Amino acid sequence: MSTPESEADPTAVVVADAEGVVVGWTRAAQQLFGHRAPDVLGHGLGLLLAPDDARSPLRAGPEHCSGQRPEHWPEDWSGQRPEHWPEHWSGLQEIRRRDGSRLLAHVEGARLRTLDGRASWLLTVRPVAGGGRPVLESLMSRTPVGMAIWDLGLRCVWLNDAARRLRVVFPHYEVGRALTDPLPGADTRSAVEAMRRVLADGVPQVDREARWTSPDRHVERTLSTSLFRLEGVDGRPLGVHSVAIDISDSRARDRLALLRAASVRVGSTLDVWKTAQELAELAVPVLADYVTVDLADYVTVDLAEQVLPDTVPLQRLAATATSVPVFRRAGVASIHQGVPESLWPRGQAVFVPPSSPFTAVLASGRAHFEPVLDTSPGTWLDQDPERARVIRATGMHTLIIVPLAARGEVLGIAVFVRTDNREPFTRDDLLLAEELGTRAALSLDNAWRYTRERNAALALQRDLLPRNLTGGGAVDLATRYLPADVHEGVGGDWFDAIPLGGGRVALVVGDVTGHGINAAATMGRLRTAVRTLAYVGLPPDELLAHLDALVVRLAEEDADAGGLPPDLTGATCLYAVYDPATRRCAMAAAGHPPPAIVTPDGAVTFPRPPTGTPIGLGLGDFRPLDLELRPGSLIALYTDGLIETREADIEAGIDRLAAALTAAVTAAPGLDDFCTSVISAMTGDRPPEDDIALLVARTRG
Template identity: 35%
Template sequence: MCPSGSQPDELPVAGMQLDALGRIVRWDAAAEALLGYPASEVLGSRGELLVRAEGGSGAASLLERVAVGGATTGRCTARHRDGHLVELAVWTYRVPDSGDVLAFLVDVSAVLRTRVPHAVLDGLFRHSPIGLSAFDSELRYLHVNTALETINGVPEVRHLGRRLSEVLPEVNGAEVESVMERVLDTGEPVVDFRATGRTPATPYEDRMWSCSYFRLEDAWGHPFGVGASVVDITARLRAEQAAAASRRRLDLLNEASTRVGTTLDMRQTAQELADVVLRGLADIATVDLIAGVVDDATAESDRDLTGGIVVQRLGKAPARGSPAARALAPLGAILHYPADAPYAQAVARREPFVVAEVDEHTITAPSCHTSAVRQLRELGVYSLLMVPLLARGRVLGVTTLFREFPARRFSSDDVTLARDIASRAAVHLDNAHLYAREHETAVTLQRSLLPQQLTPPPGIEVAHCYRPASDVNEVGGDWYDVVAMPEGRAALAVGDVMGHGIAAAATMGQLRSAMQALARLALPPGQLLRQLDTGLADLPDAALATCTYAVCDPAAGSCSITRAGHLPPAVVRDDGTAELLELPAGAPLGVGGIDFVPTELTLPPGSMLVLYTDGLVEARCADIDQRLTQLLDVLSANAGLPLDGLSQAVMDGLAPAPDDDVALLLARICPPKPGSE
């Protein structure tokens, strides 16, 4: 029998002893297990039970050879007690000085079953590309295969009898051995445990391995060690990490495309850029625009940067937070950088400027702006990257990205991503600047075409106000005017050219000039609007406009008023009550073929006529009727104010930041002073 504690690959060998007469005198338990006969049935017999019934057993010939010679080996066939045949390998030899023969029997099929696993295991250990090893119960190496020798860079002889932490001191051996101890104690295997570190095979490179552990047990289930497999997964993990980093960069680029440039405001766009790069690319970010660059048509490559550059900070994130963020200049600050500073170098070269790691070497580098870098290092900045904001061949400014300790340095992939984000943001910044410049041009043109000073005839007091919209698309086209007419009368007009921008402002100027000329000819309101309608239709752009035109006679207290598709005017009585005038709406000027019907009103002294454009009462998500009621409430509540004060109260109450530009004209009827002409 196999003794307790034998290795699992040992074979049970049956033993028997025959005396000089060929009788069986010893029959051990292994023989009983092999052939099924108890000792009581075979002792004293000559082995007939072992011989096949049909004869020809090789046992007799073996015994005969033993009788005349020494030890011999061979094969024979015996019959098991239950009747089946068993092929045996037999080894016999004579016991000296006794005449007895000892015979050892082994089942041939068991030998074959044992040889196959041995061949498989031997091939596995010799030729497997996976590192394999076996440890004893003290976690000392018992065996390693060729692949593991290559992985570790250590020959097998230097493994044997030593623990992993002794063979590979730069690997997380304590964690690995803790896992193996748990496997040895519980019998539960561990799959894909990650070991990391450096080995003699790669002494200057960190590697990672996927390790699996299982308990080794003998045939009786007694644990005697741990088996392990080791696969180097460094390349795979690096590829996975690179793919994940690429996905993150693509996600950030897509996010920047949607989060930057949501408005045509330069400051908000700059802040959006600073905010978005904090979502995985930097810990701190600033966005600075070069003072005067966007107003100058000269390309930066042709600019003289020997005196450095002046920038204005339009974006910063976070505004406070870390010591470095607090130390950086706030939003709106004007900053000057000398020609040798990284800012100036990034602008001059039109290329990102990278300080991969802010260390002593960087501080002492002659090409670096050392004082600023030293301060950043003291505040905890690890790496910084400056990227010029290029749009349409011009450098608009620089965005600077900072990473704080502990952090990784900016890589070439980070620089590429930052350049892409900055390039897209620069286009939005340039668009915002062009938008703002057009807005300013439209407002300037609009204001230049409006009357700078109104001189009404005696008996009429006027106040006016114009407020441009915040959006360039909503600027242009609103106007007002007061024209003195013969016989002490006055023409009052408010209009709105449909459309916006510079073109609408130019059309408005033409329309107002025509209205002034026709008013001085004392045309009745209906005829004047028909003439304007005809003239507007002759313009090349076929513009449309709304208008309210009134002719007031303060001496008579009368007023003739006509609408051309415009909102109804309001009148404020001398007792402070306000109401909207019910007048025929008419059609916008430029439609053509429409008759404009005037309405005659009585405006006694103290009455006030209020003319306005739609920007005053139209607003997003607001009902027009409610807004008109609000206008009447403001007029009534402030009717006792001087006209300038009332005008300001109306504008502040209804259009503090209008979506559309607004024109407002107030005219109060006053009795003429005695002796006035």
């Protein structure tokens, strides 16, 4: 069972005084570092750092202060002691846990002022990429690509084994060492300039080819280096990620071309099936004619059940006498037409013997390397005669099986086989296959988690949206809801119709800022609050004012429980009440687009109530608008996803909507057909860029 991300990657909060001594320690800090509060309170921050990272800005406190300014610090840091730190700073730092393990973390500091006027510091620490050093090293320890991470001062805070092997020509590959440190025989001025440029403008520098020589001039390497800026969720730079590949020989150049292609072609979409097929096609030379690496003649990508949640559970499938369904084939490619090597097409369950190397790789997370495939009697192939028959018929003679692992979980396997190419796989081929598998696994994991969260948000939103709306005797109703088909996923759009006393009906449409499960959950809370306030009988402007105050109060109460500032979630809303006895419609808006009114003769208007601020800001000053509607008039309430696109603003969208409403009145007299016609005219064949909610009501006399 996987660990929830909130538990695996806690955000630790630590408070240090002006001397760098720990004076505050949270439960999340204990979970992250492994130290209980009595173990660290009163000690310097250096206790929390990796021992070989002695020159970190955090290594402060009486026992660590040297009074000297390290070369690698940013220019606005005037000293090593905490009182000289800027008001706010952030960066990458390798930290040490109580058990001796290390994590690469993002550390952010902010100055605090106590009642006595002394300075102290609030530090937040969160592991990078959901796991820090252990995850990075488990994924990257065997890759032939040298990888390193440098902080804002160009200080190395993490590197893998391949980078360590390059120290012979690039001695700055060492945790704690700054790229600006002068070392004998190492001229890093061009590298420093390139990294600073990447930090400044964020534009990656790819394939910077340079020749490096060891200080004794006995070893020479040609490296292709790429630099990428690392950014936090707020967009601020955290450091630089460097990727170096030894291209001293032609085969290394070919492998570099394949890895470049993998960066572009694998994971081009957030679709698990397509990502798996992209990996299979990349490694087959007939399909991958843009590279010259003859890696494999036949490749399959088989995924575990949890990665493909919409398929029939494998445990429901009956096992054969010798094999059980373990995977589902998600990608396959071959140099031969029709893929004669594959016993199962894409989408089908893959059966394997329990004692096969396929299940062993899935269980252990380690690759299986068989340069000469053993097909003699007495092997696992005795339990799989059909696969043995295909192996002999197609001439399979060498085999690599690599796990597709990400975030500590094996998602499936990739199988590489040669048939026509009579050369057996080498250790270099194994390393290349593992690197391709690592890159593909990260893309698969992103696609899987995105799909899972999106499906959960859609299910939540479907449960929270009303199913059987009624307009009573006041109006006839029709609705439409379209989720956005974009990376951010489902949002918090909603609509509602609430029968009120005296035959009246309230019509509501709203849009919560943001996307995902949180937005859908907030939408459900707001819809419930609106219904509760509507039953009290408040007029539209007073209802929105009470809703605004309620949302702010709930946010403040949540903040009090955690001791953090309130997280104010904004939303727009339009609330209207129609009274069929007087044919009056009163409405008020909180930052929401105006409704559309279509008269029985087809005239379209957009009455604009005084627009107040969005819900949740606590600044609401809402005013109503009162209209008289003819019997048979249409009231169309909608969210901005219907009218706003990247190419056009809201006003242009309102003009398009007016034309669509006019055309729909003539073409589709029924309300359901009317909604379908309007949505089709506004979106065309493309998926919507944002969620769309549409509520149409036809007034009765």
